[in-house]
Amino acid sequence: MAATQAPITNTTQDALGRVTLVHFPDYNMMVWNGTDAAHTLNMAQCPTGSAVFSSFPTVFSGFSSTQTDTALARYENSAVNGPCFVLAPNQVEGYVVLVEPTGSIIVCATKLVPGSKSYAWELVVGTEIVSESKATSGYQVITGSKAAGAPAAAMGLQNGRLVLNIVWQDAGAGCMVLAQIEVGNPQATLSFKPLNQSCIGQPSLVMQGGISFLAWSGLDKSFNMAIDPAGGVDFQFDDHLVDSSRPSPLGPCLVPINNTQLYVVSASVQGIQYAQFAMNQFGQWGFNPASGCSGIVPGTGISLGGPYAHRDDGTDGDGQTFPALAVVWPDQFGNILTTNIPVSLAPVPIIQAALG
Numbered sequence: 001m002a003a004t005q006a007p008i009t010n011t012t013q014d015a016l017g018r019v020t021l022v023h024f025p026d027y028n029m030m031v032w033n034g035t036d037a038a039h040t041l042n043m044a045q046c047p048t049g050s051a052v053f054s055s056f057p058t059v060f061s062g063f064s065s066t067q068t069d070t071a072l073a074r075y076e077n078s079a080v081n082g083p084c085f086v087l088a089p090n091q092v093e094g095y096v097v098l099v100e101p102t103g104s105i106i107v108c109a110t111k112l113v114p115g116s117k118s119y120a121w122e123l124v125v126g127t128e129i130v131s132e133s134k135a136t137s138g139y140q141v142i143t144g145s146k147a148a149g150a151p152a153a154a155m156g157l158q159n160g161r162l163v164l165n166i167v168w169q170d171a172g173a174g175c176m177v178l179a180q181i182e183v184g185n186p187q188a189t190l191s192f193k194p195l196n197q198s199c200i201g202q203p204s205l206v207m208q209g210g211i212s213f214l215a216w217s218g219l220d221k222s223f224n225m226a227i228d229p230a231g232g233v234d235f236q237f238d239d240h241l242v243d244s245s246r247p248s249p250l251g252p253c254l255v256p257i258n259n260t261q262l263y264v265v266s267a268s269v270q271g272i273q274y275a276q277f278a279m280n281q282f283g284q285w286g287f288n289p290a291s292g293c294s295g296i297v298p299g300t301g302i303s304l305g306g307p308y309a310h311r312d313d314g315t316d317g318d319g320q321t322f323p324a325l326a327v328v329w330p331d332q333f334g335n336i337l338t339t340n341i342p343v344s345l346a347p348v349p350i351i352q353a354a355l356g
Helices: 070-076
Strands: 009-014 020-023 027-033 041-047 082-086 093-099 104-112 121-123 140-142 153-159 161-172 176-180 190-195 200-208 211-217 223-228 240-241 253-258 261-268 271-279 285-287 294-296 308-309 324-332 335-342
Touching: 009 027, 009 041, 020 082, 020 308, 020 324, 027 153, 027 324, 027 335, 082 153, 093 140, 093 161, 153 200, 161 200, 161 261, 200 253, 211 261, 253 308, 261 308, 261 324, 271 324
Parallel strands: none
Antiparallel strands: 009 335, 020 027, 027 041, 082 093, 093 104, 104 121, 104 140, 153 161, 161 176, 176 190, 200 211, 211 223, 223 240, 253 261, 261 271, 271 285, 271 294, 308 324, 324 335
């Protein structure tokens, strides 16, 4: 039996800006900013393979603008651009990266509530950045940041140390910038450096198979991709890929599949689009022109924020597993929609513009 797209499901939640989807072995978690006046940070869970998220999310509200504890008050006015969630290697701690209304980037520690049967997460208020063995942590402000879009973030290694890499379009710098936090070794001041490339919407940053990938929509809405083959953050911008055939005004989302295949998911005027980006036998990276490796998700239309996705394989009527992507996005009215779309893992004889 052929795999088919799951119905588009309205989660009954509303978002302003990008929604982040996090995959765990037993459940998925959705992280977003609400459409209330404070744009409150929300988290909700659902079982793996399901698209029905809890109707009662964890809402990090109650921290009014008059709250005297500024560490808590920060979270309420968190972002109109949408949060980014990064999972720590131990799978029970992580980071939420937010944009304040002032444009400042805020890095918050978070952890799974011990013993929670509903997989609830909580923000951790304290003085230190989270580590694999320490859950007493809190928030840090990236000094001088003035975000003009949602951030992208991913764990990586720098000189053998675990770090959190964060990229965003900065209004002050006039281009994308990179900040790096050493996990377990909090810095008194967090700074950033310019990347001398500009984007609209949010960029996407992933580390997969020992390679770092940075993707973004250029000012002309074209798809851009740069890599660091050494797995760091020294991206090869002089030789990066520019593809105008998949324009997006909101920025792409990169979905790692395996060490030689990614999927690019983005919003276009036609709807949510997806395409396989992979490495061929000659070590070149590019879009796979094979049948079934790209398309528009039917029934999606215009979205209010860029989509977010991860691999979440499905099962057909015969009990056979097929590769699929779980995708979540806010529609033009802010309704958070989600679906699972089957994709192809066909090998790639890349004949289009390529990296490598």
